[in-house]
Amino acid sequence: MKLLFVVYFLVGCMTPLSAQQREVIRVGSKVFTESVILGEIAVGVLRDAGYPSEHQDQLGGTRIVFNALQAGAIDVYAEYTGTLIEEILAELNLESDAEIPAALAERGILMTRPLGFSNGYAIGVRGSVADSLGLATISDLRDHPELRYGFGNEFMDRGDGWPSLQRRYDLPTGNVRGVDHDLGYRALGAGDIDAIDVYTTDAEIEYYGLRLLDDDLSHFTTYNAVLLYRADLEERAPGAAAALRRLEGSMDERRIGRLNGRVKIDGETERAVASDFLHDALGIDAQVMAEGLGSRLWLRTKEHLFLVVVSMTMGTLVAIPLGVIAFKVPGAGQAILAIVGMIQTIPALALLVFMIPLFGIFAPSAIAALFLYSLLPIVRNTHAGLAGISPSIEESIEALDLSPGVRLMQVELPLASRSIMAGVKTATVINIGFATLGALIGAGGYGQPILTGIRLDDFGLILEGAVPAAVLALLAQIVFGFAERVVVPRGLRLKRAA
Amino acid sequence: MGFATASQIRRTATLRPRPESPPARYLASMLRLESVSKHYGGRAVIDGLVLDVQAGTTLALIGPSGCGKSTALRLLLGLAIPDAGRVMFDGIQLTQATISQVRRRVGYVIQDGGLFPHMTSRENVTLKARNLRWDRSRIDARLDELRELTNFPLDGLDRYPVELSGGQRQRVALMRGLMLEPDVLLLDEPLGALDPMIRFSLQEDLRRIFRTLGKTVVFVTHDLSEAAFFGDRIALMRDGRVVQEGSLQDMTDHPVEAFVTEFVNAQRGHLASGHSE
Numbered sequence: 001m002k003l004l005f006v007v008y009f010l011v012g013c014m015t016p017l018s019a020q021q022r023e024v025i026r027v028g029s030k031v032f033t034e035s036v037i038l039g040e041i042a043v044g045v046l047r048d049a050g051y052p053s054e055h056q057d058q059l060g061g062t063r064i065v066f067n068a069l070q071a072g073a074i075d076v077y078a079e080y081t082g083t084l085i086e087e088i089l090a091e092l093n094l095e096s097d098a099e100i101p102a103a104l105a106e107r108g109i110l111m112t113r114p115l116g117f118s119n120g121y122a123i124g125v126r127g128s129v130a131d132s133l134g135l136a137t138i139s140d141l142r143d144h145p146e147l148r149y150g151f152g153n154e155f156m157d158r159g160d161g162w163p164s165l166q167r168r169y170d171l172p173t174g175n176v177r178g179v180d181h182d183l184g185y186r187a188l189g190a191g192d193i194d195a196i197d198v199y200t201t202d203a204e205i206e207y208y209g210l211r212l213l214d215d216d217l218s219h220f221t222t223y224n225a226v227l228l229y230r231a232d233l234e235e236r237a238p239g240a241a242a243a244l245r246r247l248e249g250s251m252d253e254r255r256i257g258r259l260n261g262r263v264k265i266d267g268e269t270e271r272a273v274a275s276d277f278l279h280d281a282l283g284i285d286a287q288v289m290a291e292g293l294g295s296r297l298w299l300r301t302k303e304h305l306f307l308v309v310v311s312m313t314m315g316t317l318v319a320i321p322l323g324v325i326a327f328k329v330p331g332a333g334q335a336i337l338a339i340v341g342m343i344q345t346i347p348a349l350a351l352l353v354f355m356i357p358l359f360g361i362f363a364p365s366a367i368a369a370l371f372l373y374s375l376l377p378i379v380r381n382t383h384a385g386l387a388g389i390s391p392s393i394e395e396s397i398e399a400l401d402l403s404p405g406v407r408l409m410q411v412e413l414p415l416a417s418r419s420i421m422a423g424v425k426t427a428t429v430i431n432i433g434f435a436t437l438g439a440l441i442g443a444g445g446y447g448q449p450i451l452t453g454i455r456l457d458d459f460g461l462i463l464e465g466a467v468p469a470a471v472l473a474l475l476a477q478i479v480f481g482f483a484e485r486v487v488v489p490r491g492l493r494l495k496r497a498a
Numbered sequence: 499m500g501f502a503t504a505s506q507i508r509r510t511a512t513l514r515p516r517p518e519s520p521p522a523r524y525l526a527s528m529l530r531l532e533s534v535s536k537h538y539g540g541r542a543v544i545d546g547l548v549l550d551v552q553a554g555t556t557l558a559l560i561g562p563s564g565c566g567k568s569t570a571l572r573l574l575l576g577l578a579i580p581d582a583g584r585v586m587f588d589g590i591q592l593t594q595a596t597i598s599q600v601r602r603r604v605g606y607v608i609q610d611g612g613l614f615p616h617m618t619s620r621e622n623v624t625l626k627a628r629n630l631r632w633d634r635s636r637i638d639a640r641l642d643e644l645r646e647l648t649n650f651p652l653d654g655l656d657r658y659p660v661e662l663s664g665g666q667r668q669r670v671a672l673m674r675g676l677m678l679e680p681d682v683l684l685l686d687e688p689l690g691a692l693d694p695m696i697r698f699s700l701q702e703d704l705r706r707i708f709r710t711l712g713k714t715v716v717f718v719t720h721d722l723s724e725a726a727f728f729g730d731r732i733a734l735m736r737d738g739r740v741v742q743e744g745s746l747q748d749m750t751d752h753p754v755e756a757f758v759t760e761f762v763n764a765q766r767g768h769l770a771s772g773h774s775e
């Protein structure tokens with residue numbers, strides 16, 4: 001518990017810039033192209049109205065982004081009414097879109113009127129399959145249990161997703177796999193699966209020649225796009241809400257579908273596409289500052305280093321004393337090693353999600369998770385280094401009757417230093433790799449281009465994150481090589497003369 | 499020479515004046531094991547051991563491996579705690595409360611030296627004195643004295659243990675043991691790991707040092723010629739007890755049981771070619 005406080009305190013000290021700077025309106029988005037485009041567009045209208053704004057793009061799935069809004073980590077994001085009814089406010093069993101604003105208001109959140117298009121779920125089947133089997137409606141799937149489905153992870157879990165769809169239509173349950181939404185299209189294109197869930201504005205529907213099956217039992221609700229914003233936004237930035245409302249009714253399915261397509265298929269940036277939309281639809285001329293590779297890399301490097309350095313510093317400061325305690329206190333050793341070992345087995349994504357209620361979204365949660373992961377190698381190596389001190393040295397320590405402090409600081413820790421350094425090195429290299437996952441909860445770093453690259457099927461972008469991460473890991477190894485010469489006493493590094 | 503010893507010597511001397519007594523200091527009991535037993539894993543390694551070492555004498559503990567001679571030494575320093583019996587150090591019973599006070603008056607040297615590999619010879623020797631906040635000039639003066647006493651080269655002081663030969667490492671261990679001017683020196687096979695040539699020269703030096711300093715010395719070895727070379731008295735051990743204590747002559751001429759003769763004969767070969775007196 002105390003430890004959590006320390007972590008929280010340190011993180012608190014180091015993140016003043018994102019927490020309480022001059023009022024910047026922060027727009028969030030989920031991890032899919034349309035959400036990112038809508039985020040860019042929202043930033044565009046806010047800036048046009050004179051409000052400094054920034055886009056925290058691709059924060060995560062619905063839950064993470066909505067929680068971020070509620071917690072005040074972001075101020076605005078684009079959501080869909082169907083998602084609000086079926087997922088976010090599911091326990092209220094709302095009947096229609098008209099009941100949403102009142103329910104949101106209770107949570108301190110306001111909603112614009114619809115932006116003009118609906119992006120619902122549909123089931124898409126490969127055209128050739130649809131033709132040969134004569135598929136036209138979802139009910140038709142019932143007669144073809146051999147079809148292979150690949151559904152987005154969100155769709156697999158949602159209240160209105162696969163489980164209820166399957167019950168509604170009494171569909172065969174055999175051949176269903178969970179895949180990333182964007183990877184689903186690629187798997188379908190490659191012929192590995194036959195049917196996927198799609199968003200009706202997805203540009204890939206046309207690109208891959210999918211046939212959308214008619215929802216003949218009216219399972220799916222409509223998903224009107226709206227903007228959600230915090231109720232206190234109007235106090236903090238009077239007029240900002242009015243600026244956002246300029247987007248009400250500004251786009252239809254065709255228009256957003258084309259924007260999606262230009263990003264996902266033609267490889268344009270969300271920012272460029274949003275800027276064209278702002279110009280064409282609202283007459284706003286936003287400057288598209290295309291960031292060069294260099295400045296992008298520099299930004300990502302700073303973010304990544306921040307995550308790694310802060311978490312490793314805390315990890316080292318906590319893990320070495322833990323290792324010492326594990327060695328010195330009989331009984332505590334096995335317990336400490338077991339606990340840090342257990343932490344290591346928690347999947348990274350799960351650990352990140354556990355951290356969110358404690359530390360909120362963005363860097364603090366990522367740092368807390370990375371901190372926890374850094375413990376095991378350091379604790380274990382500290383313990384092993386101390387336990388490996390030879391009996392004759394231990395006996396000499398006893399016979400010289402050294403005080404506990406001198407014994408630990410001047411003899412035992414220096415003797416264990418090589419092992420401890422190896423532990424810190426291992427933890428750092430692992431940490432640099434794990435830190436890429438921080439992008440999943442908006443912590444930035446090299447994971448950001450990787451995440452975008454996966455979404456857009458852009459191998460170059462993936463490399464833009466993966467290569468620097470590998471280089472950083474390599475650099476860390478080299479730096480630790482030098483550090484070893486400083487930390488490990490000379491007498492331990494010499495080779496035996498004879 | 500320790501003061502406590504001196505006080506006891508005076509007491510002993512006045513209590514028992516004898517016309518033909520050896521020099522007074524030989525009468526005081528410095529180290530005593532009183533019916534001490536020590537078990538490891540249910541087996542008695544030390545079994546009702548009685549041992550009395552008088553101030554200023556050198557006692558060699560010898561016996562076959564597993565006889566408990568090293569354990570006896572460790573009991574004297576409180577590195578092992580007896581299951582039964584008492585360990586007395588200059589009239590003080592060795593307990594958790596007195597252990598620190600006793601250890602400060604004992605120098606300890608073990609087979610491989612037990613030197614701290616991350617410290618230079620100088621750092622190894624002076625560590626405890628520095629922790630006790632001796633001032634620098636006192637430390638330097640003492641180090642000089644010891645270096646001369648042990649024939650240790652000046653340029654070796656700033657070398658690390660791995661850069662030294664086995665014999666030099668033992669000289670450093672000896673300096674470390676003597677740094678605080680202890681009353682008692684305990685050595686556990688200090689020459690055991692050395693090759694014969696080095697061993698020979700260090701034996702000579704050690705005996706000279708023991709005689710110069712006049713300290714109480716307990717010396718564990720498995721080599722009878724070495725025991726005879728160093729020890730005023732030899733205690734031959736088996737199964738955690740002393741079988742016979744006395745000079746080599748006593749053991750040869752008046753063995754208390756067949757084992758003594760067997761042990762002496764087994765080591766004869768060494769005696770013939772060795773350097774016993």
